[in-house]
Amino acid sequence: MQIKLPTKLPTKLPTKPKAAGTKAHAETGPTAFATRVALGALLILFVASLLSGVAAMALVLTAPQPKNTPTDTTNPVTATKAGEAALTYLTTYLNATQQNHQAFDALTGLSTYTLPKDPTIYRDPAVVSSVDAGSSLFSVTVSASVKEDRTVEDKTVSSWPRRYWQIPITVSSDGTRLSPAGFPALVAGPSPAQEPVTLAYPAQLTTASPVGETLNGFFAAYLTGTNDLARFITPGSPLSPVTPALPATVTLKDLRADAAPPERPADKDAVRILATIELKAPGAASGQINTYALTLTARAGRWEITSLDPAPQVAIKSATPAPTPKPTRQ
Secondary structure: OOOOOOOOOOOOOOOOOOOOOOOOOOOOOHHHHHHHHHHHHHHHHHHHHHHHHHHHHHHHHHOOOOOOOOOOOOOOOOHHHHHHHHHHHHHHHHHOOOOOOHHHHHHOOOOOOOOOOOOOOEEEEEEEEEEEEEOOEEEEEEEEEEOEEEEEOOEEEEEOOEEEEEEEEEEOOOOOOEEEOOOOEEEOOOOOOOOOOOEOOOEEEOOOOHHHHHHHHHHHHHHHOOOOHHHOEOOOOOOOOOOOOOOOEEEEEEEEEOOOOOOOOOOOOEEEEEEEEEEEOOOOOOOEEEEEEEEEEEEOOEEEEEEEOOOOOEOOOOOOOOOOOOOOOO
């Protein structure tokens, strides 16, 4: 069966007939105006959001991007680590010999030089200073007590002088490897202080004073455990006795204060003390001298130890006033 399709489509779709009694909405008037205003507002918001997005994208595209530059590796490690590396190198260097230099080779590869036949006998190695010299280099000074034998009147006399070496330590670009840059250099030790330190304890006290009596009991309890420490310290003080207790006697030798304490101290009066004691082992002819800086606080008419100070007080030197120029006659 053959179906014939129409060759021309209708140009207008049939419309639904309007019901009787209804009126078509007017296309002008207040309602149409409000509609146009709302549509205009939505269009403005759409355009504004579109423009802001474009502007933000332009800022992202035009902003300068961070360069992939390597980090600063001139000081990627601390001076402490450089000091540890130098200390390891020094002990390896002192132990190296012609027959035993594998550990030394692993650090430096410098065993092509002639090494000593016997190792250097040393003790108490320590880092003295470690200074960042720039350009990925640390200058480290290390010391050790070295056994040195001398012949005196056909007899061998041994001594243990303190020796000092300066060791350059290089740091790799990524900061992970520290290597010595050559052999250690024997140098002079630190220079002594040019001026003696003046401590700020001008008042001399007797060991039989109230402060002295308190300190005698305190040191016996603190060092030898012969007294109850709580009797001599301020309530709440973190001080605890030395353990294990020392098998020694304590003698208070010298007592100085930052100011003369009052005979009848009021509560919370404080005084700073510099106490020198002697610790003597049983049967010993002489003992060991120790100096303590302490803070004492008064409570209920008696002195109590509040703290062991981290360091003695140092007198602050006042600047020397410039001499007044004498008037000159014209």
